[in-house]
Amino acid sequence: MKRRDFIQLAGMGAGAMMLPMPAFSRTVDPAEMLVPLMDVKQKKALADVALNTARSLGATYADVRIGRYLNQFVATREKKVQGITNTESFGTGVRVIVNGTWGFGASNEVTPDGIKKATERAVAIAKANSKFQKEPVKLATTPSYGEVSWKTPIQKNGFEVSIKDKVDLLLNANAKAMEKGASFVNSLLFLVNEQKYFASTEGSYIDQDIHRTWPNFSVSMVDRQSGQFKNRSAFSAPVGMGYEYLDGKAEDKIQGPGGIILYNKSYDIVEDAAMAAEQAKQMIAAKSVEPGKYDLVLEPSHMWLTIHESVGHPTELDRVLGYEANYAGTSFLTLDKWQSKNFKFGSKIVNFMADKTQVGSLGAVGFDDEGVKCKSWELIKDGVLVNYQAIRDQVNIIGQKESHGCCYSQSWSDVQFQRMANVSLQAGREQVTPEQMISGVDKGIYIVKDGSFSIDQQRYNFQFGGVLFFEIKNGKIAGMLKDVAYQANTQEFWNSCAQICDERDYRLNGAFNDGKGQPSQSNAVSHGSATTRFNGVNVINTGRTI
Known part of the structure; x- marks a missing residue:
């Protein structure tokens, strides 16, 4: 090679x-x-x-x-x-x-x-x-x-x-990406x-x-004069669907802020590849971000990973109990926080559901791998921690009588154990579009697609990057940025959640390879959200060295 x-x-x-x-x-x-x-x-x-x-x-x-x-x-x-x-x-x-x-x-x-x-x-x-x-x-x-x-x-x-x-x-x-200069x-x-x-x-x-x-795809653009290069990955989502997902129907396309096209329910890989090449050029020429406090407007293709790491994993009961520790850590959401019935995980508009039945999601099945009929249940209600993710031999520990139906094994040769369900942020109750959300932001950044991340062993302190970053000035998109990552702790971050778009903007994304256990197993899981605003989040410049 x-x-x-x-x-x-x-x-x-x-x-x-x-x-x-x-x-x-x-x-x-x-x-x-x-x-x-x-x-x-x-x-x-x-x-x-x-x-x-x-x-x-x-x-x-x-x-x-x-x-x-x-x-x-x-x-x-x-x-x-x-x-x-x-x-x-x-x-x-x-x-x-x-x-x-x-x-x-x-x-x-x-x-x-x-x-x-x-x-x-x-x-x-x-x-x-x-x-x-x-x-x-x-x-x-x-x-x-x-x-x-x-x-x-x-x-x-x-x-x-x-x-x-x-x-x-x-x-x-x-070919379309190459035609656009990739x-x-x-x-x-x-x-x-x-x-x-x-x-x-x-x-x-x-x-x-x-x-x-x-x-999926990855388009790379190299500026040979400056030596800079950027990669833009696909806007597709891994889905619990058949080949119809690749139909790319016009009615499933969403015109997003910043002139981007986003996808829901079906996907046009050819169109997206051409758009990726154009955007990769813009990413090279983009202005490097100035560190500081910003209001963040996070699009669902980015939000899913933040949800996965800061909400999905810490609400797994085996992590809470310390049964799962060596692979990706335990959880800060200890039983005393749940037992208090008033632990303020996030602001009052933050509601998270776990759901193994969501149509089109990676985790959708009729029954889990220990014969329990799948369902949905609340994890965070009005910002308060109300439940965990647990299976048949765990729920008695938290005084419950019914499994949540989230037991899974990656194959016949591996033993089944507790795995993450689809964990999703519920859409806002008031009708708000991403454009309307952005119009209310004076100094902010609109982030599309997941990037690199880091989170500690208790799923508390974290840093997330992304793929596309757009500067927001006085309620308008003011151009593309680069070298952006935001830092927070989980409780601080979700308590800064100020606004969530309504169900018209709700979309799923996720991963085929959620790792857990020793020997390790992989689980396919989706996370849904609408575009969401977080106020006063610390942003760093990843391109600068100390």
Whole structure:
């Protein structure tokens, strides 16, 4: 690989290449990905082998997941195809409670004998661990749903679209960016299909078919005279949708402040790539920001990451309890703050919901990975911390009787545990557009798209960058800025929240690769918001050295 190729891939493609691939993945022909491996009756018969074996060995509870995980990755650079990968992983994971203790076993041998052996290993592990268990596992009750199914409501199955059509789309986007003067451009398309079957000794047999789609690119512009360069990534969002997301319908385009075009519900990658090249030129010529206090107007494609790090992670109960600490830290939202019933997390207009049912989101499923029907619930209400994110063996700790339905495993070979739901800032109650919001700002910065970030181990002190920055002077966009990052602590920041646009501006964004746990697992999660204003936030210049 040439050095220039390496730098480009490191900047964008490498991140996608490192997206999670389930264990025992094998490369397959795309046509094979459309052929079912077994029907629901066969899955139920195999699941019953695990459940009956677990009962016979003394388990008081057992669940089994039979999973088929399909991934397709198409990557291009300028006029060339960089890589096409199609993978399949198929296997079974069995979880049991014996002597009040969890045990887990997995196998890629999806046969009665393979599943029986995996179950026996799970029971043996539980019995061995029970010697050290101080308190027995307490599971919140959940209804028996019988035999049910759930599917992502897609209009086009991306795996049915030809590789040629996908490559042509990406190369067309690259060509448009190059026509506008881009120095380099990488583009990619990542498709995921999780076919998951869950069964438990409580009587649920749940079949789910989940689809996710992520188009992305990075356009680089180099000013050879000055030696400066800038990258502008795609305005796309990873979504819980099918290939229809790439239709780029005119009615789904939003004319944003500063002359930018934003996207909602569907996406035009070719148009966005051309716009990215033009904006990358402007980014090089932009004025460097003067450090100081500014009112920030944050667009949803930027806001999602701030929400993810400062709200999503600290409201995970296992972080609060210290069960999750080594990977990305614990949480400042300790139980005493919740128990006080008046901890002022943010201003009165700040309301956060966790939601595993939101249509089009990455986290949308019918049931979580321990058979709980998914729902939405409040985390922050009128600025006050009111709840956490918790699963069946955690909710008793906070005096609740019902799981929140946010248990997930990235594959059949990994044990399921508490993962972040879609955590979203609710739109404002008063009708306000981004333009109207900006008109009320004397000295501020409008920020679009997420960039680099840093946050401490308790999810409290942080710094966030972005991609596009527009100076606001006397209620108007006054040109582009660069070298911008803002600093605050979580409580200070959300208490400075002064205005939120209404639901007309509400949009989702998110990530395929939310990491957690040891061994680490990845979770796909979305975060929604409308454009939001924060007053008096400290802004630094990242281009200046001390």
